[in-house]
Amino acid sequence: MTARLTPATRMGLSIAAAVGVYGVSFGALSTGSGLSVLQTCALSLLMFTGGSQFAFIGVIGGGGTGAAAWAAATLLGVRNGVYALSLKTLIEPPGRLVPLMAQLTIDESTATATAQTERDERVRGFWTAGIGIYILWNASTLVGALAGDAIGDPRRWGLDGAAVAAFLGLLWPRLQGRDPVALAIVSALVTVMVLPMVPPGIPVLVAAGATALWWTWQQRRAVRP
Amino acid sequence: MSLWFWVLVAAAAAYAIKLSGYLLPRKLLDRPVVVRLATGLTVGLLASLTVLNTVGKGQSIVLDSRLLALGAAAIALWLKAPYLVVVLVGAIAAGLGRLAGLP
Numbered sequence: 001m002t003a004r005l006t007p008a009t010r011m012g013l014s015i016a017a018a019v020g021v022y023g024v025s026f027g028a029l030s031t032g033s034g035l036s037v038l039q040t041c042a043l044s045l046l047m048f049t050g051g052s053q054f055a056f057i058g059v060i061g062g063g064g065t066g067a068a069a070w071a072a073a074t075l076l077g078v079r080n081g082v083y084a085l086s087l088k089t090l091i092e093p094p095g096r097l098v099p100l101m102a103q104l105t106i107d108e109s110t111a112t113a114t115a116q117t118e119r120d121e122r123v124r125g126f127w128t129a130g131i132g133i134y135i136l137w138n139a140s141t142l143v144g145a146l147a148g149d150a151i152g153d154p155r156r157w158g159l160d161g162a163a164v165a166a167f168l169g170l171l172w173p174r175l176q177g178r179d180p181v182a183l184a185i186v187s188a189l190v191t192v193m194v195l196p197m198v199p200p201g202i203p204v205l206v207a208a209g210a211t212a213l214w215w216t217w218q219q220r221r222a223v224r225p
Numbered sequence: 226m227s228l229w230f231w232v233l234v235a236a237a238a239a240y241a242i243k244l245s246g247y248l249l250p251r252k253l254l255d256r257p258v259v260v261r262l263a264t265g266l267t268v269g270l271l272a273s274l275t276v277l278n279t280v281g282k283g284q285s286i287v288l289d290s291r292l293l294a295l296g297a298a299a300i301a302l303w304l305k306a307p308y309l310v311v312v313l314v315g316a317i318a319a320g321l322g323r324l325a326g327l328p
Contacts, residue, residue: 079267
């Protein structure tokens with residue numbers, strides 16, 4: 001192999017190696033939530049955005065409807081649209097690559113690309129992280145799904161505790177500064193308040209909607225004199 | 226509607242959002258409200274899902290070993306443990322709680 005490792009490809013590969021294996025926890029939790037192995041693998045292959053996948057199975061596992069799971073997963077995927085918008089500006093990809101790039105546009109590939117300073121490096125970083133994670137994420141999802149299927153009842157082995165930790169782990173890196181923490185607290189309180197009043201799956205949507213509106217309104221007010 | 230239907234519709238929606246970012250005018254990024262809304266939604270959803278998975282059971286609030294998992298995971302994250310370790314710590318904490326006879 002003559003291709004040299006550049007800083008971007010090296011970063012992409014290490015992120016892929018670190019992140020790809022999370023698929024094991026997704027796979028195990030997904031089958032524990034009542035999805036089949038095939039449905040679990042379909043989510044990783046087709047949806048391919050970890051947060052939304054966890055949201056989908058989280059709502060289903062909590063007794064929510066498929067429609068509520070769809071809504072939670074879709075709202076959580078909105079940030080990918082913003083990533084795509086900024087990648088388009090940074091990389092200016094040729095049109096024929098856009099359909100493929102779109103599928104690989106996630107937290108980690110965006111982070112790897114934006115961490116570089118030159119365009120070529122950004123391109124290399126994006127593809128290395130994106131393709132690397134896609135392969136590892138799907139392989140490890142299958143492993144986790146088969147393992148979770150064998151375990152059976154999710155409460156055994158503390159798999160419901162693993163779900164709690166999985167969501168906290170996704171939230172944690174975004175809690176930098178006072179504002180996101182306030183945002184998380186508001187959302188948590190709204191969730192607990194509406195939980196007994198509405199069908200399963202809906203509290204997440206109410207909490208997220210209320211939080212996002214409150215946050216946007218707060219920020220807007222702060223900007224104006 | 227079957228679960229398969231929603232799996233496929235959700236996957237299609239996720240892809241449509243990703244793709245739309247490449248097709249929409251880039252000027253949209255200059256509008257801070259777009260970025261803010263995405264940030265607010267992300268943090269709000271993840272916080273809600275964390276709480277729901279910790280104390281939710283159907284339409285009621287149940288306090289059980291999952292609280293131990295939340296605490297243990299927070300400590301692991303604070304110690305900068307890798308994600309997979311955090312998830313394992315959560316499972317072990319809940320498992321130990323049940324072993325000790327807690328609900």
